[in-house]
Amino acid sequence: MRLRLNDEETAFREEMRTFFTTEVPQEIRDGIAAGRHIGKDEYVETMRILNAAGLAVPNWPVEWGGRDWTPLQRHIWHEEMQLASVPPPLAFNANMVGPVIANFGSQELKERFLPPTANLDIWWAQGFSEPNAGSDLASLTTRATRDGDDWIVNGQKTWTTLGQHADWIFCLVRTDPSAERKQAGISFLLFPMNSPGVTLRPIELIDGGHEVNEVFFDDVRVPGDLLVGEVNQGWSYAKFLLGNERVGVAPVGATKRSLAQLKHHADELGRLEDPFVAARFVELENELLALELTALRVVAHSADGKPHPASSVLKLKGTELQQAVSELAVDLAGPLSLASGSSSVPEWAALATPTYLNLRKASIYGGSNEIQRQIIAGTILGL
Amino acid sequence: MDFTLDEEQEALRDAVRGLLKGYDPSVDAERRRQVTAEDPGYDESLWGRLAEMGLLGLPFAEADGGMGAGPIEVAIVCEEIGRVLAPEPYVASVVLAGGLVAELGTDEQRSDILGALASGESVLAYAEGETAEPVIQGARADMIVWDVDGEVFVGPRPGGARGYRTYDGGRAARLELDRSAVTPLGKGGDASEVVALVTARARIAACHEALGAMDTALRMTTSYLTTRKQFGVTLNRFQALTFRAADLYTALELTRSMVTWATLVAAESGDPDEIRTASARAALQTARAGRLIGQEAIQLHGGIGMTAEYAVGHYTSRLTAINHWLCDPREQVGVLSAALTDHTVLDPLA
Numbered sequence: 001m002r003l004r005l006n007d008e009e010t011a012f013r014e015e016m017r018t019f020f021t022t023e024v025p026q027e028i029r030d031g032i033a034a035g036r037h038i039g040k041d042e043y044v045e046t047m048r049i050l051n052a053a054g055l056a057v058p059n060w061p062v063e064w065g066g067r068d069w070t071p072l073q074r075h076i077w078h079e080e081m082q083l084a085s086v087p088p089p090l091a092f093n094a095n096m097v098g099p100v101i102a103n104f105g106s107q108e109l110k111e112r113f114l115p116p117t118a119n120l121d122i123w124w125a126q127g128f129s130e131p132n133a134g135s136d137l138a139s140l141t142t143r144a145t146r147d148g149d150d151w152i153v154n155g156q157k158t159w160t161t162l163g164q165h166a167d168w169i170f171c172l173v174r175t176d177p178s179a180e181r182k183q184a185g186i187s188f189l190l191f192p193m194n195s196p197g198v199t200l201r202p203i204e205l206i207d208g209g210h211e212v213n214e215v216f217f218d219d220v221r222v223p224g225d226l227l228v229g230e231v232n233q234g235w236s237y238a239k240f241l242l243g244n245e246r247v248g249v250a251p252v253g254a255t256k257r258s259l260a261q262l263k264h265h266a267d268e269l270g271r272l273e274d275p276f277v278a279a280r281f282v283e284l285e286n287e288l289l290a291l292e293l294t295a296l297r298v299v300a301h302s303a304d305g306k307p308h309p310a311s312s313v314l315k316l317k318g319t320e321l322q323q324a325v326s327e328l329a330v331d332l333a334g335p336l337s338l339a340s341g342s343s344s345v346p347e348w349a350a351l352a353t354p355t356y357l358n359l360r361k362a363s364i365y366g367g368s369n370e371i372q373r374q375i376i377a378g379t380i381l382g383l
Numbered sequence: 384m385d386f387t388l389d390e391e392q393e394a395l396r397d398a399v400r401g402l403l404k405g406y407d408p409s410v411d412a413e414r415r416r417q418v419t420a421e422d423p424g425y426d427e428s429l430w431g432r433l434a435e436m437g438l439l440g441l442p443f444a445e446a447d448g449g450m451g452a453g454p455i456e457v458a459i460v461c462e463e464i465g466r467v468l469a470p471e472p473y474v475a476s477v478v479l480a481g482g483l484v485a486e487l488g489t490d491e492q493r494s495d496i497l498g499a500l501a502s503g504e505s506v507l508a509y510a511e512g513e514t515a516e517p518v519i520q521g522a523r524a525d526m527i528v529w530d531v532d533g534e535v536f537v538g539p540r541p542g543g544a545r546g547y548r549t550y551d552g553g554r555a556a557r558l559e560l561d562r563s564a565v566t567p568l569g570k571g572g573d574a575s576e577v578v579a580l581v582t583a584r585a586r587i588a589a590c591h592e593a594l595g596a597m598d599t600a601l602r603m604t605t606s607y608l609t610t611r612k613q614f615g616v617t618l619n620r621f622q623a624l625t626f627r628a629a630d631l632y633t634a635l636e637l638t639r640s641m642v643t644w645a646t647l648v649a650a651e652s653g654d655p656d657e658i659r660t661a662s663a664r665a666a667l668q669t670a671r672a673g674r675l676i677g678q679e680a681i682q683l684h685g686g687i688g689m690t691a692e693y694a695v696g697h698y699t700s701r702l703t704a705i706n707h708w709l710c711d712p713r714e715q716v717g718v719l720s721a722a723l724t725d726h727t728v729l730d731p732l733a
Contacts, residue, residue, distance in 0.1 A: 001386060282723060286668055287637070293643075376629035
């Protein structure tokens with residue numbers, strides 16, 4: 001057993017810290033630090049800076065821009081990025097469609113899509129959830145039928161995050177409705193968002209923001225070579241993708257940073273003198289530390305990049321703590337938090353409740369926390 | 384960074400586990416009930432075998448009759464003790480009272496007292512204050528280590544100490560200090576810094592004992608859910624129950640991470656303040672998880688969990704005892720509140 005990082009790991013951490021705090025524009029990092037929603041341009045600018053330095057897609061195969069890092073190095077990269085308030089590489093590109101194409105796509109698809117995906121020249125949207133296929137994703141009904149070499153897509157996707165910025169969408173579609181198991185008969189298709197027959201409708205959320213969308217497909221024609229891997233094997237690619245989604249879904253670094261900022265505000269207001277307030281900070285810092293240490297344990301024991309079953313623990317607890325910190329912000333702001341439209345109250349107090357409301361999503365997406373409990377009970381505890 | 388045991392440590396764990404195997408109340412609850420029914424509330428012959436294996440001298444220098452091992456080895460032993468709810472006063476006698484002698488005693492005191500402790504001839508107890516209560520094994524201990532506002536003395540157990548049973552099956556007593564019957568440990572005077580450090584090490588050891596107990600309590604619970612039938616099906620068919628078990632697993636794993644980390648801090652850090660803070664963090668996490676797992680283990684068992692004949696309730700009882708002995712959460716929150724502005728974010732690898 002050994003706790004401290006070795007010299008090499010320490011140097012790596014220093015290198016990451018220096019890069020993130022000096023190479024990514026301060027205005028962008030300030031926006032993230034303040035808890036504002038940032039725009040498409042900021043995401044693109046940051047991801048290109050990271051990509052130029054080989055830091056956008058370290059989890060990809062080396063020949064496509066990945067880094068042959070240890071799991072601990074990858075963890076350090078991710079944590080330091082969050083602590084420095086750097087917007088992370090767009091998950092749809094870096095963690096979802098990129099690894100799927102790199103692992104299951106043809107050489108032609110790899111050459112065509114991986115470089116612009118890593119550089120965010122293409123902004124991808126995720127076409128998974130449907131109105132009647134949420135946690136039970138495999139019951140999706142969006143259909144793709146053959147027409148010569150092409151596919152014709154009809155149906156609807158929903159909760160399409162930042163779809164308003166997207167150039168392309170990767171979609172799970174049903175290509176064999178007669179398959180015995182609903183997981184069989186699903187394929188993984190790619191097509192441009194500006195294809196004829198694609199309609200995007202924004203969904204306004206309870207915090208007033210526009211983050212997610214509905215996407216409708218009406219006879220969308222997709223060339224056959226835009227199907228990834230094998231026909232009817234899409235579910236196994238989706239499971240691979242969702243496994244990647246869960247790793248790193250516990251935003252430890254970002255939550256630590258939010259809590260630290262809140263502590264700073266509370267201290268300035270003299271509120272830490274109140275033992276009740278101080279105790280809440282103590283409990284949250286402690287739980288976050290336990291979570292971070294658990295993430296380090298999982299990192300240390302994850303073989304060949306496959307998610308450790310305990311990654312469900314990270315998702316479950318990570319999102320609970322993320323939400324708990326946002327709750328504390330609302331409680332600290334108190335009645336002032338109602339002034340969410342004001343520019344004269346401190347920004348953190350004005351943003352406290354919209355953020356709290358927005359973060360209710362965290363225990364729903366990425367496999368709802370109930371699904372995570374199901375995985376823990378079934379896979380780990382054998383119940 | 385590496386959280387895994389090396390081969391020697393695994394061998395130690397297996398040896399301790401083997402020794403304690405016949406005492407596992409999750410297999411046979413009756414044996415522990417019998418042992419704890421009679422004074423001194425633990426098995427003197429097992430204590431002797433712990434001595435033979437060198438475990439009672441584990442953390443002490445070889446020159447003092449010990450094995451010269453560190454916090455990781457102590458943690459391994461304590462976790463196994465907790466796993467089977469062994470009532471032997473290992474943390475109180477060896478880690479806490481013995482730890483004070485090891486840190487403060489003169490060459491002669493260390494050699495005499497620790498030698499006798501390691502060989503099993505003499506049991507030590509730790510007493511806090513001139514009137515100390517509850518002193519764990521205070522009526523059985525041969526020697527008492529007194530901590531009077533940071534001044535540490537040692538002497539034979541005062542006459543007339545009357546012991547009683549504690550709810551977790553242990554024994555405790557009220558002891559009155561007779562200054563004429565004790566001598567300062569080492570050079571005497573204020574040793575509060577050393578007391579705090581040794582207490583922190585004992586606190587981390589107690590966390591490991593609790594961790595072992597929580598692990599068994601959860602294992603018993605999941606096993607019960609897969610065998611007990613109601614409404615014609617096993618209880619694991621009810622999601623309301625399995626989801627709660629999942630939350631217990633989450634709490635247990637977070638605690639394992641934190642307690643292991645604190646042990647590594649104790650093993651690697653030269654800064655007593657760091658070790659103290661780490662012990663407070665581990666204890667707070669342990670106390671929270673211990674209460675949750677203890678309560679839910681009974682609830683998920685139903686009525687059988689309330690009975691003295693069945694082991695799971697004893698785990699809850701013991702977890703409660705540890706939570707309020709060395710791991711008291713109110714105390715830890717106080718310590719950590721005072722340190723809240725010392726850091727921006729916590730960095731466990733720094």
